[in-house]
Amino acid sequence: MNETSPPMKIGETQAPRILQVRTKILKANDTLARTLRQKFASDNVFVTNWVSSPGSGKTTWLERTLKELPAKFPTENLRVAAIVGDLETDRDAQRLRRSGAPVRQIMTHGLCHLEADMIEREWDSFSPKNVDFLFIENVGNLVCPTSWDLGESLRIGLFSVTEGEDKPLKYPGLFNTCDAVLLTKIDLAQACEFQRDAAIANLYAVRPGIKIFEVSGKTGHGLEAWLDWLLAQRENWQASIASTISAASTSPREAT
C-alpha cells in the first residue's frame, strides 16, 4: 500500500471513517504568537528573534547591539532589552546585563528551542515595559527553532565564518525563514580560508535576496550598518502598524 494516501476501506462492513483535519501541528503556538505580535505592537516594542548554532557569536554581537544601539542614536532615547534562552545557566543573561539593559534568562532544561508561551510569560512579567527594542536570543540550534514563531517582527540568522560557507545548504529550513543574516567573526575569514562569495550564493540559494551583514564582534566591523538597518526596520514596522490602524479606522466596511 502507498503509505502516503489515507486508506479508504478496511472491508465491506468495516470501512474506516476519514476525518479531514487539516490543522497545523503548531497551531496553538502560532495562535499565541499572533496574539503576542499584537501585544508587542500595542506596547510599541519591536522584537527580533536571533537564531544560530551554538558558538556563532550571538551573545557577543547582542552585547554590542544592546550597548551601541542607544549610544549611536542618543536623540532617539532608545530603550533596549533582551530575553535569552539556554538549556542551563544564566551566564548569558549575566553577561548581557553588563550593557545596562534589562535581560531575562529562560532556562529550558533540555528543550532545544524557545516557544511562544515562554516568551509570553517573560514579557507579561517584564518590567519596565517601556522598551523600544526587544531582542530574543534563541537556544543555539539550527534545526529546532525553525518552526516556532515567537511573535517576533523579524528573524535574524547568524553563522560564523568558522562554521563553513555551506551552512545555509545544510540547514535550508532555518535560513529560509530568516529576514536577515549576520555573517559573524568576519575578522577570522582569511585565517579560515572562508569563501565569502560561496557563502553569499548559498544564502541566496535558500532565501533569494536576503539581507546580509558581515560583522565582527571583536573589531566592530559592520556595526554601523547593522544599527542603521535595525532602526530603519523599526521605523518601517511602526509605519506599517500606523497604516494598518489608519486603514481599519477608515474602512467603509468598518464605518457601516
Place this chain on the structure above:
Amino acid sequence: MHELSLAQEIFKIATSQNQESVPIAIGIRLGAWSCVHEDSLRNSFQWVVQNTPMQNTHLVIERLQEIWLCETCQQSPESPKSPAGNQLSAQSPICPWCDEALRILDSVQEMSVDWIEYPQSDDCDVAPNEAHDNKNEHHEDE
C-alpha cells in the same frame, strides 16, 4: 528533540476532535524543509500515547517536495536548474525558462495534521487493538 514537542501537539489535536472512537491512524504532512525526522517523530508519538487509549494509533507521514515559484513567469518548475545549467534540486533554484532566481513557497515548512482515521461507528465496541490489527491485515493484503 523538537519532535517530542510536535508529538505532544499532534496528540492534543487528535484528542480535541470530540470523536467517540479511538483513532486508528493520523495522517501527517511534512514540508521538505520542516526539519522533522520521521522516525524520531514516530518514536516520540509512541512515547506520548503510551498508556493512553491511543497507544495503538500510528502516524502515516507524507513528505512534501519543495515547490518553487518564479516571480517573473509565475511558473513552478519541478526541476529548477543551477546557474551552471546542471539540474539540481533545492539548492540551485533558478527558473529553467527565465533564468531568474526562484522563490520557495511556504509549503516547504508545512507541518500539519491532515486527516485522522477512525473505525466505523459499528466498530466502536471493538477494542482499539483489534481495530488496528484488522487495518494492518488489510494493508498487508494490499
